Amino acid sequence: MAAPAYPMWFWIAMATILGACFGSFSNVLVYRLPRNLSVVGPRSFCPGCKNQVSWYDNIPLLSWIILRGNCRHCGTGISPRYLVLEVAGAGCALGAFARFGVTIEGVSAALYLILLLDIAIIDWQHMIIPHTLTICGMVLGLAFSFFTPVGQVDSFLGLALGAGIILAVSYGYKLLRGVVGMGGGDVMLMAMVGAFQGLWAVPAVLFGGAVMGTIYAVTVGRGKVSGETKLPFGTFLCAAALLVLLAGDWIWTTYLTLF
Ligand SMILES: [Zn+2]
Numbered sequence: 001m002a003a004p005a006y007p008m009w010f011w012i013a014m015a016t017i018l019g020a021c022f023g024s025f026s027n028v029l030v031y032r033l034p035r036n037l038s039v040v041g042p043r044s045f046c047p048g049c050k051n052q053v054s055w056y057d058n059i060p061l062l063s064w065i066i067l068r069g070n071c072r073h074c075g076t077g078i079s080p081r082y083l084v085l086e087v088a089g090a091g092c093a094l095g096a097f098a099r100f101g102v103t104i105e106g107v108s109a110a111l112y113l114i115l116l117l118d119i120a121i122i123d124w125q126h127m128i129i130p131h132t133l134t135i136c137g138m139v140l141g142l143a144f145s146f147f148t149p150v151g152q153v154d155s156f157l158g159l160a161l162g163a164g165i166i167l168a169v170s171y172g173y174k175l176l177r178g179v180v181g182m183g184g185g186d187v188m189l190m191a192m193v194g195a196f197q198g199l200w201a202v203p204a205v206l207f208g209g210a211v212m213g214t215i216y217a218v219t220v221g222r223g224k225v226s227g228e229t230k231l232p233f234g235t236f237l238c239a240a241a242l243l244v245l246l247a248g249d250w251i252w253t254t255y256l257t258l259f
Pocket residue numbers: 046047048049050051071072073074075076
């Protein structure tokens with residue numbers, strides 16, 4: 001579907017605004033989902049003075065900058081992570097449109113990237129991958145596949161393979177080591193990855209996630225990570241999925257030219 005004849009600045013502005021709004025909602029998700037709090041209510045309030053945050057103080061990007069990161073009523077500092085996630089949300093939307101154009105594929109990629117971002121943050125902080133996000137992702141991935149080059153067959157097979165591989169690895173690991181290596185969250189995450197990106201992305205994302213997790217374990221995590229330490233594997237899978245989505249074709253062709 002070709003984009004209607006609006007000027008490019010219009011699409012850039014739309015992607016920035018909508019992406020920042022999703023980033024703003026992501027702030028709610030990454031705080032409340034792992035704490036089993038409702039994501040629809042109550043409205044956000046200041047932890048300092050308990051005043052509700054008014055709509056005009058809750059405008060993505062602008063409010064935090066205008067208030068310079070302080071509560072309007074009591075001046076309590078508001079974490080910069082709110083602004084960071086709003087900027088990141090806008091970045092996801094702009095990146096998706098830059099890669100796939102103003103198309104349904106671009107919209108699908110934007111939502112997918114924001115989901116990956118939220119899951120990566122939550123898994124990193126809490127070692128949890130909320131099923132709410134991954135189930136939403138699977139449904140969205142399957143639905144979008146009817147309108148994108150991924151196609152519904154590839155999407156469905158990707159979902160099945162993504163879940164199947166992690167289940168098999170997890171089961172095999174349990175037989176070998178007697179402990180569960182990967183959780184149900186990883187199963188659901190890879191099913192979502194397969195639904196959005198199709199069958200062939202599943203092994204690429206798994207490989208990329210394993211490489212990044214290993215690099216982290218032997219560098220940053222050195223001394224802190226032992227054989228028994230759990231790594232937030234989902235975070236590395238999300239990073240790999242982002243890489244495969246935006247640069248997979250390029251990496252693959254570059255790799256082939258090496259031979
Ligand atoms: Zn306050």
